Each structure stands twice: as structure tokens, then as C-alpha cells.
Amino acid sequence: MEQKILSSRARFAQILSILHKHHIEKGIDPVKFREILEDLGPTFVKIGQIMSTRQDMFSERYCKELMKLRSSVTPMDFDTVQTILNEAYQKSWTEIYESIDMEPLGSASIAQVHFAQLKNGQSVVLKIQRPYIYERMERDVSLLRKAVKVLNLSDIVSSVIDLNMVIDEFWTAAKQEMDFTNEAMFAKRFKRLFKDCNFVYAPKIYDEYTTHQVLVMEYIEGIEISDIEKLDSEGYDRVEIADKLAYNYISQVIEYGFFHADPHSGNLRIRDDKIVWIDFGMMGILERRDRELMKDAVRALALRDTTKLVDTILTLGIVNQEIDYPAFTNEIERFMNQYLNLSFSEMDLGVMVQDVFTICHHYHIALPKGISMLARSMMTIEATLNDLDPSCNMMKIIANHKATLTHVDLGKEAKKIASKSIDAFVKGLDLSVQSSDVLKMVQRGQVKVNLNLMGSEQPIAKIDRMINRLIICILIAALLMASSLICTTDMDPKILGIPALGFVGFMSALAMSIWLFFKMLQLHRRNKSF
Template sequence: MARKNSSNNNTRFLQIVSILRKYKVNEGLDPVKLRNILEELGPTFVKIGQILSNRQDIFSERYCRELMKLRSNVKPMPIETVRKVLEEAYHKPWDEVFTSFDEEPLGAASIAQVHAATLPTGESVVVKVQRPGIYETMERDVKLLRRAARVMNLSDAVSSVVDLDMVIDEFWETAKEEMDFTIEAVFAQRFKQAYKDCKFIDAPIIYTDYSTKYVLVMEYVDGLEINNHMALEQAGYDCKEIADKLAYNYITQIIDKGFFHADPHSGNLRIRNHQIVWIDFGMMGTLDAKEREVMREVVKAVGTKDVLTITDCILTLGNCQKEIDYMQLMWEIEQFMLQYVDQSFEEIDIAKMIQEVFAICHKYRIQLPKGVSMLARSMMTMEGTLMDLDPQCNIMKIAMTHKDSWRTVSTKDVLEKGVKKGARITMKTMDLPVQTSDLLRLAERGRLKLNLNVMGSAEPIAKVDRMVNRLIVCILIAALLIGSSLLCMTNMEPRILGIPAIGFLGFMIAFAMSIWLFVKMLFLHRRNKMF
């Protein structure tokens, strides 16, 4: 069995390498080439592309746009395979679990497929069944991709486009979460609990007694699709009102809960009994308190056109993959903000703004946290969903109208923050004498060090370093010439051409070093003239 698995792995590895060579990955990538490679490599890699299409801070906009075209063209599982997965999950025949089970799937994807069914208690449900062996298949493909990347030195070849190791790591972490249906069940229950008192928001019931890591059973939502405007109007719904309520709810997900639906397209929303019902919680985003506070600061800074604060917020949130020229980054953000100087919040195109911020982050290799990146992409999706419902709707306008916490906080919040800041200031003030004493003691002993990182200074320092090296070589040549000349005045044996051998050797070394230095300087001069 182990020999068979090894043979299968080797065959798959050779297949991956041959496809990469077919598209000449070592010669570089472009968006279409990358999409074609992922499609030909199969479902695991299509999933990688779909996940990465949401990370415009990692990929440029044109790559993300191309990767959005990826579709999981997978065949539905045979009903016999579905039956086997269910019986392994429940340890009994499937017809003892469900009184009816629709053999025709509602949908099929690379990880799972969905069927309609009925529980013995009479509830209509949706059953999400994971493909057997998908975890092992994806794990194998990830390992083989890492191996192929080392063999073909892909990290260097695609470094100008993306950090390959980081891409593989992020995909695998995300995929593992998606393949554990207990996580999705917890997300759905958490969301439903968070909005249990909201009259116009709902989520499906999760039947935990029937759900496992590989099978998820949830309430069947038979409402109207949110993009079916004709049906909504015939049922007496107002699309403008739905758009307003949906935008308001999404703002509360971000600001109040820090727990938001990361894929808010129309297919994941239904209207039922005058409620907006969110479905499919496989992709949820989270923001911690610090990230939410920084996001508030960003929005306030956009409103006041405060370039310095926007720059600082981006650097606070992001992980810089290279040294940043702070002044250059601030200048670019200032140029970006100039187009919004005369615009009110209601006029701001949030999707366009996010695209431009992503482009700046990508240029400066600033990688945003996963939650923030998911939020940015989901807000763009939400903007499209809202515009489809009501072309006049604007998520920023709704935020300002319905949720003033973007710009202000309550008196209680102000007092709490003031007390906390006062306590921190008091503690730091008490520490100042001790810290000052420690600094003076270190200075007295000559052990005080100051570390400076001067941005943009690498090239000047490198030039000084080269000048010092050439100066040292010149000194060595002079020392060899003087020393060899002095040796020529002695009667030291043996001799070469009448010169003491050691002196002759010194002349030769000095001559060789002089030629080397001359060629080096001539080459450098010519190269500088070219630029």
C-alpha cells in the first residue's frame, strides 16, 4: 500500500512539474498564464487561486481580476459515494437518519456538495457532504508543490509577483478551516446568536446532533433570492429598504461585533418573512479590538483628508515585507487622496478607493492582516450587492446615517478611555526616574547604544563601503611596493633577476592588485555612464 501511495505521489509530482515546465514558469508569470496553470493543475490549485483572488495586497489588481475567473469545474459525487460518507459519519444507514434525501445535488464544489433532505422530525434541511479523501489529496498536492518549487527554484522566478511560500501557507490554513465543518457550524451559530434580537436579520438553524467534521446539516431556507427584484416587488418588498437594512447590518457586523460575513454576494442572501437571511458561513472574517479601532481612525482620516493618519494606520495594520521610504509612501497616499478632496462621504466610491489602497500596499510590499484584507474585499462585494438592489445606495452614506460610531464615541466610551489613558500615563511617569537612572548608569559605563534605521540610506552606505575598500587596497599596494623596494637593497638569498625572491614576489602581487583595481574602477566608470 505504501509503495502504491509513493508511486502515485511520484506520478502526481511529475505531472505538476511537467505542467509548470509547459508554461515556462521559470521565465516569469502573467495573469492569464497563472490562471491557465492553476486550472490545468486541478481542484486543489483552483482553490488556491480562488482564495488568493481576495488578496489584492498580495497580488496586483490585474492578477486578482484574472483569478476571479477560476471556476471549480468538478463533477458531482456519485450518490453511492455520498451514501458511504453519510454512513461513516453516522455509523448507520443513511435512510435511518433522513426520511428523504434528494439524490440530485443542489450544488457541487471542490471540497463538498449540497443535497436537500428531510429529518425524521419533519424539518427540511440542507446537507453539506465533504468529498472523501479531499484533505489527504490537498495535503499531498501542497507538499508536492513545495517540492516542485524547490526543484525548479520557483521562489526566485515568481518573487516579483508573489511570495510563494506565504501563498502556500495561507492557502493551506484557510483550506483546513473550510474542510472542518464544525468550524462553519460554530460560525453560523455565533452569527445567529449575535442577531437573535434583530427583527430583520436571521441565519439558518444548525442541527448539531446531525453535524460532524465531514457533514453539516442546516435549516433549508426557502426565501426569495435577493437579486430577484421582480419576485421581491411582487411579494411586496421594497428593494431600497432592503439595501438600507443590509448595509446597516453589515456595518454593525464590522464595528460592533468584529465578526463579519466575508462573502456577501447575492447568492448567500435570502429574503424570508420580511427578514434578510444570511447563509453559507464557510468564509467569515474577524477583527480584534485594535484592528477595529484602527479602521475607525482610517474612516475618520478619510473624512478629514488626514494623509499622515492614513499612512500611519496602514503601517500599523500592515506587515512590511521590505524597508519603506516613509516620505515617498506618504506622498503617494496624498496623491491618492487628492481625488477625494471635494467629495463628501456619500459620493465616495468605496470599491474604487479600496482598489487604490490595495495597489499602494502591493507596490510597497505591505501585507495586511487576513481579517483586514478579507474585510476590504468583502466591502467591495457588498458594495456591488447593494448597488444591484438600489443604484443610489452607498455603504459609506449608510454608515454615517445609521452608525455615528465611525466618527464619534459615546460619553461612557470617552470616560473609560480617559481613565485608562490616565492610568497608563501615571504608571509611565512613575517609571521615568528609574528608566532615566538606568540610562545614566549605562552611559557612565560606556554601554549605552542607540540603534538607528535610516530609511533609504542603503545605497549611500554601500558606496562609502566600496570607497573604503578601494582605499585599503591602495594602501596595501603602496605598502607592498615600499617593502619590496627596501628588500631590494639587501643581499637576501635566493634571488630572481638579481632581486631577492621575497621582494620580487611583493612586486608581482602589487602589480597584480594594481591591474585588478584599475579594471574594477574602469568597469564601474563605464557602468555609471550607461545610467
């Protein structure tokens, strides 16, 4: 059996030691951050992998570096595997399985995979969860929160990431991933949605043998989609496979809002002229509202409607601070102008997605988890498609759905207009009463109205500087007048025959005048250079 977890104190000391070893107090960069996560172990590697999918929250260079993270974990020994299975089934695994291969097919931070045969001779794959993995991750998450406070990590990396947000999102995702019944549910849902598609397949899930810690599914003996030589030798048309794969993926997104979020070549097989999707541990879900807004965004791109795209992004996103709307609109306008003379199918999806996420990151606009997963997933599927067919362009496939995206359902729109009209009429009746009530509250001083002009910061700053200089001029004049009055008296002590207080006043006025003169000269030169 795997070694039990370290005590919280020992693990906390280990975490602090690793952070100090990398001199975290001196700042952070993408490579250092990745190396720290790798040294901290599986829990933190998993956090980094989740972070790499959130390009709306983290800069492009961090996401690219974190994509290099791989879960390199020593496989469990077979005695541990047997113990886990016996505990999960409350009986010997030999009563269910004819045999289980001792060597795993793969080993990751949360689980490892073994080939097995049921008593009836059917070949299956067992995904077996590591012992104490939940307890280890729960402990590490708790200790990470403490380390963030102790080392003031939030202050050190605040310009790069919101650590508390990352920890919360990771722990939510990890708890779902560690319950294999969720993955089983996703796999069955995917299989059900595409049961009538004659070129797509998903493995069968054996519910009777699946538990929270053990997932049992049909073994797929096919050709990995990246094995180009074998596909060619078996006579498969790679261009056709790429077209079908892209079409199916876009259908997942647009028609169902339920898509495979990790479509790399290792999760795709070709068997009996069908594309087989495997490993449903990471699935993206788009709510109906988000799906409609995404259609609006694609429609805005197709029609080159900047205002619509800006409004859609702001509606979709979570805005954590005040947005400079004119500057944000200009940024999107520049983005749109890059594609002004390109046809819909000539656009590079990966570059477009990265550009939009870079803009959102700059303006601190966080997008819903489903949208950020989709962006990462789209770039992954593009790489997979390019391996199959270098000429394949994801936007060409989206262009085939353009009619769906830009089509207006007159009946549906009529219902929307009717509903909005009734709503507007009812609200219109209330408006006069509400306006009267608000005006009365303003008169009584119960309501205060603040006006905030976007983009007014620079003019206001200039006015502020002008007022400050005017105040200094008034002070200089006051000092000169006061000092002159003092000089008419015979006040002691004296400096150079002048009352000391008057002398200090003259010198102060002179110093302030010289300072103001040089400031104005400096400003004049700066304006002239522009």
C-alpha cells in the same frame, strides 16, 4: 465510491508535468498563473481563491484574474453519498432521513449539497464532504512545498507572491473549512447576534445530525436576491432591500466584528420579507483592536487627517521590510487629495479600497487576514447592492454610522487618559534610573547606537560617487609623480627612450583622466537636461 488518491510520487510527477507544460521557468503572468491552478485541480483552485482575497499581498491584476477561478468539479455519485452518510452516522441514513434527492443542488471542490427530508417531514439541506478530500489536500500541500524547492519557484515569482506564506494560509483555512462543525458554529453565532433584527434571518442548524463531514441545515425556499424579475413580480421594493442589506452588513462589521465574507447574490435569499443569509463557510472576524483601528482609519478619512491614516495603516499592518516613511506618507497624501472635495457619501468605496491596497502592496505592508477579507467582502457586497439598486452607494450607509465612528465616549476616553497618566507617571520614575544605566553601558562599550536617516539614500550615494572620483584623482596624481621619478632613472627596458614602467604609469594616468573627463561630461549633460 470515488477513486482513491494517487500516490505521492505519481501526483508529484503530475504537478511537475503541468508546471513544465506552462513553461513556468520562463516567468509568470496573471492568466498563466490562473490556468496553471485550474490544471492542477481543486486544491490549487482553492489556493487561488484564497489568494484573490489578499489584495494587500498580491497585485490588483493577479487578484482580478484569480477571481475568475471557479470550482468545476464532477458531482459524486449517489452511492458515494450514501456511503459517506452511513459512515458518518454509524448507521443507515434511512433511519434519519425520509428521502434525499439523488441530484445535488450544487457541487464544489470540498463538498456537495443535497435537498433532503427528515422523518418528521422537515425540509433540510445536506452539505456532504467529499471522501479523501483531507488526504488529497494534505498530500498536495506537501508536494507543493517540494515543487517550490525543486523548481526554485520562490525565486521565479518572488516579485508577485510569497509562495510559502500562501501555502501556510491556505492550509490553515482549508483545515477549518473541512471541519463542518466550524461552519455550524458560525451559522449559530450569526443567528444569535441578529435574532432581534426583524428583517434578517439565518437558517437553523440541526446539531444532532451535523458531524465533521456532514452539515445539516434548514432548507430556505426563497427568491435569490439577484432574481430581479421575480422580486419585482412579488412586489418587493428593491431599493428598500438594498438599504437594509447594506445597513445589516455594516452592522456586522462595526458593531460585532463578525461578518459574512462572501456576500454574493448566491448566498442571499428573500423570504417572508426577510433577508436570509446562507453558507457560513467563509466568515470574517475582526479583533477588538483591529475594529478600533478601523474606526480610527474611517475617522481619519472623514477628517482628512493624513498623518493619522498613515499611523493607523502601519499599526494595523505587518511590515516585512524597512518602510520609506516620507514616501509612504506622500503616497497616502496623494490618495487623500483625490477625495478632498468630495462629501463622505460621494466616495466610491471599491475604488478607495483598491487604491489603499495597491499602496500597501507597493510598500510590502501585509494587513491582517480579517482586514483583507473585509476589503474583498466590501467589494462583493457593493456589486450585490448595485444589482438591486444601481443608485445605492455603500459609503452612504457608512455615513449613517459616521456618528458612531466619530463619536467620542467621554467616560471611556477619561478612563483611558487616567490609565495612561498613571502609566506615564510610573515609567517617569523609572526613566532617570534607566537612563543612568544605559549611559553607563554606553561608556563601557556594551551598547552601540545606530542612526538610520530615512530618505538619505540618494544624498549618501552622491557623496559616495564624489569620494570615488576624488580617490581616482589622487591615484592619477600619484601615478604621474611616480612615473616622473622613474623617468629620471636609467631603468631598463625602455619604450621610446623612456623606462617602460614609467611609460605604463603615464599611459594609465592618461586613460584614467580621459575616463574621468567623459564621466564628468556625461553627468553635466544629465544635470543640464533636468
